[in-house]
Amino acid sequence: MKKNNQKIALIIAVLVFFIYGIVGIPSGVSGKALVESLTKRIHLGLDLQGGAHLILEVKVVEALNAETDNAVQAIQQSLKGVGMNSVQVVKPNPAQPQTIQVSGFGTAQASTVRSTLEDKFANQYDIVGGGGDSTITLTMKPSEITALNQKTVQQAIEAIRDRVDTLGVSEPVIQQYGLGDNQILVELPGISDLDQVKQIIQATARLEIHAVVGGPYNDEAAAIAAQGGSIPADDMVVHGSGSMVTGNDADSIYVVQRVSVVAGSDFRAADPGTDPNTGQRIVDFTLTNAAGDKFYDYTSKNVGQSMAVIMGGHVREVARIDSAIRDRGYIRGSFTPEEVTILSKMLRTGALPASLEYLEDRTVGASLGADSVREGVTAAVVGVLVVMIFMLIYYRGSGINADLALFLNLVILLGFMGFSGSTLTLPGIAGVILTIGMGVDSNVLIFERIREEIRAGKSASAAVDQGFAHAWITIVDTHVTTIVSAAILFLFGTGPVKGFAVTLTFGLLANLFTAVYVSRVIFDAHLNKLKSGEMVSI
Amino acid sequence: MGRPPEGTNSVELFRGVTIDWLGKKWYFLAFSLIFSVAGVISMAWHWTHPVGGVRSPVPLGVDFRGGTQVQVQFRDQPDLAKIRQATVAAGIRDASIVNYGPVGNREVLVSLPEQQVETSLDAGRQQIQDALKASFGTSFSVRNVQVVGPTVGRQLQKKAGLATLYSLLGMLVYLWFRFQLIYGVAAVVACFHDTLITVGFFALTNQEISLTVIAAILTLVGYSMNDTIVVFDRIRENLRLSRRETLPDVVNRSINQTLSRTVLTSGLTFLTVLSLFIFGGRVLHGFSFALVIGILIGTYSSIAIAAPMLVAWQNWRGSRGKPAALPAAKRARV
Numbered sequence: 113m114k115k116n117n118q119k120i121a122l123i124i125a126v127l128v129f130f131i132y133g134i135v136g137i138p139s140g141v142s143g144k145a146l147v148e149s150l151t152k153r154i155h156l157g158l159d160l161q162g163g164a165h166l167i168l169e170v171k172v173v174e175a176l177n178a179e180t181d182n183a184v185q186a187i188q189q190s191l192k193g194v195g196m197n198s199v200q201v202v203k204p205n206p207a208q209p210q211t212i213q214v215s216g217f218g219t220a221q222a223s224t225v226r227s228t229l230e231d232k233f234a235n236q237y238d239i240v241g242g243g244g245d246s247t248i249t250l251t252m253k254p255s256e257i258t259a260l261n262q263k264t265v266q267q268a269i270e271a272i273r274d275r276v277d278t279l280g281v282s283e284p285v286i287q288q289y290g291l292g293d294n295q296i297l298v299e300l301p302g303i304s305d306l307d308q309v310k311q312i313i314q315a316t317a318r319l320e321i322h323a324v325v326g327g328p329y330n331d332e333a334a335a336i337a338a339q340g341g342s343i344p345a346d347d348m349v350v351h352g353s354g355s356m357v358t359g360n361d362a363d364s365i366y367v368v369q370r371v372s373v374v375a376g377s378d379f380r381a382a383d384p385g386t387d388p389n390t391g392q393r394i395v396d397f398t399l400t401n402a403a404g405d406k407f408y409d410y411t412s413k414n415v416g417q418s419m420a421v422i423m424g425g426h427v428r429e430v431a432r433i434d435s436a437i438r439d440r441g442y443i444r445g446s447f448t449p450e451e452v453t454i455l456s457k458m459l460r461t462g463a464l465p466a467s468l469e470y471l472e473d474r475t476v477g478a479s480l481g482a483d484s485v486r487e488g489v490t491a492a493v494v495g496v497l498v499v500m501i502f503m504l505i506y507y508r509g510s511g512i513n514a515d516l517a518l519f520l521n522l523v524i525l526l527g528f529m530g531f532s533g534s535t536l537t538l539p540g541i542a543g544v545i546l547t548i549g550m551g552v553d554s555n556v557l558i559f560e561r562i563r564e565e566i567r568a569g570k571s572a573s574a575a576v577d578q579g580f581a582h583a584w585i586t587i588v589d590t591h592v593t594t595i596v597s598a599a600i601l602f603l604f605g606t607g608p609v610k611g612f613a614v615t616l617t618f619g620l621l622a623n624l625f626t627a628v629y630v631s632r633v634i635f636d637a638h639l640n641k642l643k644s645g646e647m648v649s650i
Numbered sequence: 651m652g653r654p655p656e657g658t659n660s661v662e663l664f665r666g667v668t669i670d671w672l673g674k675k676w677y678f679l680a681f682s683l684i685f686s687v688a689g690v691i692s693m694a695w696h697w698t699h700p701v702g703g704v705r706s707p708v709p710l711g712v713d714f715r716g717g718t719q720v721q722v723q724f725r726d727q728p729d730l731a732k733i734r735q736a737t738v739a740a741g742i743r744d745a746s747i748v749n750y751g752p753v754g755n756r757e758v759l760v761s762l763p764e765q766q767v768e769t770s771l772d773a774g775r776q777q778i779q780d781a782l783k784a785s786f787g788t789s790f791s792v793r794n795v796q797v798v799g800p801t802v803g804r805q806l807q808k809k810a811g812l813a814t815l816y817s818l819l820g821m822l823v824y825l826w827f828r829f830q831l832i833y834g835v836a837a838v839v840a841c842f843h844d845t846l847i848t849v850g851f852f853a854l855t856n857q858e859i860s861l862t863v864i865a866a867i868l869t870l871v872g873y874s875m876n877d878t879i880v881v882f883d884r885i886r887e888n889l890r891l892s893r894r895e896t897l898p899d900v901v902n903r904s905i906n907q908t909l910s911r912t913v914l915t916s917g918l919t920f921l922t923v924l925s926l927f928i929f930g931g932r933v934l935h936g937f938s939f940a941l942v943i944g945i946l947i948g949t950y951s952s953i954a955i956a957a958p959m960l961v962a963w964q965n966w967r968g969s970r971g972k973p974a975a976l977p978a979a980k981r982a983r984v
Contacts (some may be wrong), residue, residue: 159933167802306772306795470771473797480721480793480933487931494929495922502918539862542934545926546869546941549919550876556918557880560911586883589828590876596820597872601865604813606806609865616869 116640119633126625127520130527153530155283156301157537157611160485162478163301164309165607167471168272170294174466175264176257177209178375183237183250184212184346185371187229194228196221202345210252212237219246264466265294272298275312279303295471299607304475313468320372323410324418324430327366328352335365346370350420352427366427368420373410378403384449385442393449394442404438412436488541495545496522499552507559509649513634514555517626521551524622525615534618537611547619550594554627557583562650572648576635580628587628591620667906671953672898672961678954682843689850696853704764708853711860711936712796714810716764716803718774721794722782724756732785733758740781742774751932757793764800771799810864817868818842821875829882836959837878840951844874848943852936863936870944873919877912878952884908885960897964901957916949 135149158165180203187201191214200216203209217225222241226248229239236256241248252260265288273286276298285299303309325347329335335349336342343349352364378399385396399407411419411433421429500518504511525547529536562579570578595617602613638648693707700706704715712719722728730747737745737760746761760782762774775797782790818838825834845867852859884904892900923945927938 169801304792306775310772470797471799472802473772473775473795475792475795477791477793479791484931484933487929488934491926491929491931495925498921498925499918502921506914538933539865539937542926542930542937545922546919549915549922550873552918553876553915556911556914560914564907586880589879589883593821593824593875593879594869594872596824597817597868600813600817600820601868604809604816605865606861609861612862612865612869 116636130524133527133530155535157535159476159538160481161301162476162481164303165474166298168296168468170265170268171466172261172264172294181371212250215247304477320375320422322368322372322420324420325367328364335367350427374403396442408438484538492545517631521622521626525619528618534614537608539608540611540615543612543615551623554587573639671905675958685847692853709858711858713861716798716800718762719796720760720778722758722790723793725789728758736781736785742777832963836956840956841871841874844947844951847947851943863940866937866940874948878956881952898961920945
């Protein structure tokens with residue numbers, strides 16, 4: 113008796129605990145306050161809230177290219193430092209950006225070259241050659257490439273997060289996506305305008321300043337001819353767009369140095385402004401200190417030369433260097449007010465380390481989301497009522513037992529969801545409905561067994577005992593197999609399907625507790641009240 | 651069966667049933683065969699009639715086939731011809747335009763096939779929205795947009811396939827561990843049968859298979875397994891208790907004993923899933939359809955496929971002079 117009272121107390125404690133999980137501590141008992149606490153604890157998935165879902169792939173090869181471009185310059189610098197002025201350092205194969213080739217030295221100097229390179233670059237590159245060859249090849253180590261890719265993806269995630277913050281979305285999801293390599297998942301509840309999102313994130317947003325070698329030319333042939341028949345390895349050809357560059361709408365070609373003077377993360381601040389002289393819209397920018405030094409070095413040596421502001425691979429503006437610039441400057445262009453704001457925002461939050469490609473977009477409108485909630489909840493309520501009424505009719509007194517267990521099951525399930533911060537999706541609601549159906553299965557198993565034992569002539573308490581004992585193994589078997597199914601679904605599924613796996617698993621785990629332990633306690637409480645010879649109502 | 655004690659007025663189905671299930675196995679086989687074959691023929695038809703360049707035995711949802719799908723709701727009853735004019739005028743050539751959901755919803759699905767190149771992923775959606783804006787102004791609203799590129803579509807297909815495979819393997823191993831191998835094989839065959847017929851129904855009724863439908867199918871595999879386990883548990887228990895009965899008798903008796911429970915739980919789960927099918931809305935329609943069919947077939951297969959397989963295996967071993975695989979029928983009496 114006493115032991116049963118303890119058990120009842122435990123069950124009530126569990127009930128209260130999980131109710132807390134569902135609503136936290138509500139600010140009041142009015143319907144509105146409860147709903148408010150409920151929605152704070154249980155997160156709704158995009159299919160129920162409405163929102164945008166995007167999967168992006170980070171083009172990590174661009175970051176790899178940039179990194180090896182930097183290495184090429186560094187190699188040239190260090191070899192000049194030991195007096196090798198006529199070496200050629202190139203990336204021979206554009207399809208293999210991780211390979212750098214050094215040539216143009218005699219066999220006598222080979223060992224000097226090799227040891228210089230090994231000194232500085234052996235950590236990141238595998239160095240092959242020297243000895244008797246006239247070329248030395250450096251290949252970036254695979255572990256370095258993987259580390260670089262990972263860093264690039266993380267940087268992209270940070271940059272996207274910063275930009276998305278400006279949209280004011282509550283609880284955005286921005287994380288690495290496991291379906292493939294270098295993929296990012298972005299989920300923005302409440303936003304259904306994909307165009308706005310994409311503008312903010314920007315497909316290609318690499319911003320760099322490069323030294324101009326020659327231009328403007330009218331076409332590529334003219335550009336190549338002016339460089340003496342071929343473009344040197346450390347230069348590249350870019351096109352200009354925007355009438356600010358040419359004064360008219362025609363395309364314009366420039367030849368610029370391949371390695372940028374400053375780029376992306378060198379920008380510390382950027383704000384829209386107005387040119388005091390011309391009244392045009394400009395972007396005022398500030399560089400980081402380190403970048404500022406670099407920029408000062410470059411501009412003070414190159415007064416009178418031009419530099420090009422390149423964004424997304426296109427020249428946005430070409431400016432003449434009138435004097436040395438340290439870390440403050442401005443970008444002029446034919447910008448609309450929106451463009452100036454967006455450009456500043458982009459510069460402020462740091463440009464993306466590599467461009468992004470869209471793999472998948474989905475949006476669910478808020479109205480569809482609300483409909484889904486309504487339909488899901490209706491189906492759940494109908495399902496629960498049907499089951500409860502049936503159990504009452506078929507098992508009479510014991511039906512109340514089953515219904516109480518079912519109710520507790522739902523409370524625990526929702527409480528689990530609240531505590532773990534899991535997201536409820538529409539398939540998740542279906543999972544709840546399925547849990548009800550499968551959960552009551554355990555009760556049926558036990559009750560049918562009890563009926564059998566009663567038919568065989570056992571007393572009330574013996575029948576209940578035997579019923580629970582025999583049914584236990586089968587209950588465990590059936591729950592384990594379904595939970596294994598759900599676990600596989602969770603591993604392989606995407607958002608909404610994961611939600612289904614979660615509610616099904618939590619529901620079945622909760623059911624193991626309610627259908628067996630709680631039911632038994634209720635039975636025992638009832639048995640204690642029976643007079644001898646009386647039978648349970650089942 | 652004893653007389654129920656006084657005063658228990660219980661409502662009870664199937665009290666004291668003694669149906670010879672194994673004797674009816676040829677009817678069951680015929681029934682299963684008809685539906686399986688119908689399903690397979692329908693799937694063959696779908697395979698030979700690819701939609702939008704995608705070959706598949708069942709219609710695929712946009713997550714698997716890739717492409718663009720825009721769900722639009724109109725203020726007035728939509729005129730499909732007018733919508734097609736609007737898209738063609740905007741230069742969209744291979745749009746598929748179909749009504750969606752009950753007529754009262756006034757919803758239409760505009761779909762484009764998969765873009766081969768990812769860079770133009772969003773262009774289709776833009777074009778559709780612009781085309782509709784041009785013709786219909788503001789008398790429509792976009793309820794749902796899905797744009798799936800080829801990379802993700804392929805990855806998802808692979809994942810779904812792997813999930814199904816691992817599921818079945820996991821079940822097989824678990825059952826081998828808990829019972830004997832033949833039980834596991836019989837149960838997996840029954841599950842396979844259920845999946846085949848359910849997918850066949852999708853092919854027959856021309857419904858799409860999306861990722862949530864795959865989730866439903868995996869769930870019903872788990873459910874069918876459950877059901878089979880309950881029967882097997884009883885068979886194993888009875889085999890241990892009675893050494894004199896033949897295997898077919900034990901199997902029949904086990905099924906009869908668990909019949910009440912089987913029909914009840916399947917019935918209850920079926921009712922909840924039916925509630926989902928009726929009230930749960932269009933988005934979950936494929937999911938709930940799969941479960942409705944799956945639960946019925948899953949229950950049926952435990953009795954009609956899994957149990958007879960055990961006996962058939964026993965007979966097969968007996969006819970080849972091998973000892974009985976299952977404890978009963980020490981003298982291989984059939």
